[in-house]
Amino acid sequence: MNLQDKVIIVTGGGQGLGRVMAEHLASKGARLALLDLDLEKLDAAVSACTAHGIDARAYPCNVADEIQVIDAMTSIARDFGAIHGLINNAGILRDGFLLRMQNETLAKMSLNDWRSVIDVNLTGGFLCTREAAAKMVELKTPGTIINISSISRAGNIGQSNYSAAKAGVAAATVTWSKELARYGIRVAGIAPGFIETEMTLGMKPEALERVTAGIPLKRMGRADEIAHAAAFIFENDYYDGRILELDGGLRM
Template identity: 65%
Template sequence: MKLQDSVIAVTGAGQGLGRAMAEYLAARGARLALIDLVPEKLETAAIACREAGGDSRIYVCNVAREDEVDATFAAIARDFGALNGVINNAGILRDGLLIKTKDGEITQRMELAQWQAVIDVNLTGVFLCGRAAASQMIALGNGGVIINIASISRAGNMGQSNYSAAKAGVSALVPVWAKELARYGIRCMGIAPGFIETDMVASMKPEALEKMTAGIPLKRMGQPEEIAQTAAFIFENEYLSGRMIEVDGGLRL
């Protein structure tokens, strides 16, 4: 798929990896449909995409709401007249241990609300957006590419029962959708980033960052642009489908 003039939707596009991927694709001539919950951040991202050289429009949407997702993707297809790709990137964190104890007594458990919030956005949101995007691609008859953003936490990470389960689910959807949607000319791939230098990571304590970086074989965190490069590679390589690409500096060798 050529990026020039392709219509690509990005969820969680207002900041972090979502915005980085959107700007990178815009610089290569893609037309971006930016999806997020915060209008102000979307506006800033849209300006950055236009300055990078790509057309962009914003869509305020809660990816965990079926009605909002379906309406948003219908609007994208109507506004642009096409939908060639989607990056399912939106996600949240609600970290916590399953059980926490002190002196042999249980002091805290992961709350159902912590679990459900992450599953709703990080897994159900991917399902809803993937389904809506595929529906529009099929209706438009132009095929397309679905990219699910997972995480190396999909293999299990302490303190992240909810996040790890959601990202494992997101990864499992990749081969399923690749097999089901190939007949419509739709490919599906996934990216599992390791520790990436986003604003959220940069706000961590220096000692925590140092410890985290020391465990990476390449001895540095990844850059958002390196995830964006991977997404662009997936879009452009027509024989990639049904696989996860881990971009983690060798952390999970």
């Protein structure tokens, strides 16, 4: 896919990794539809993308809400006239142990913490993929969908909800690639390791040092390196049904 003038949707596009990927795609001439809940950051991201001379628009949306996703995808297809790509990037963390003794009291992960992570990280990807793919089929437009999984999909202590969601994202990527290929739609994924974002840089210095020490390349990844990977998947028409691992050699 040549990204020039292609319409790409980025969920969680108002900040962090989503914004960096959006700006990189804008630099390649893509037109951007950015979804996020933070309106101020969403508007700032749109402005940063349009600075590249392309059309970018904001769509406030909770990806875990079916009606909001349907409305957003309908609006994007109407506003741009096509949908060529989607990056399912929106995600949240609610880290915690399944069970943990604290001062002789047994603390448990709450059902809300479990459900909220599954709803946004997994169900959100399902809803956005379903609706974006449906528009691609209706408009007879081949396209590419990229799911952001994680190195944590293999299982990571303190992240049973996040690990389960990201493992589901990886499995769904393979399934959807097989189901949607007949319509000219490719589906692939990216599994980042520890990447420098607002979220990871907010970790305690000692925790950050321990994490970095365990990475063979001895540094965290950069958001622009993930953005380059996303562009590669869009541009390489034979990349399908696989998860591209970008973790500096780290394995969970």
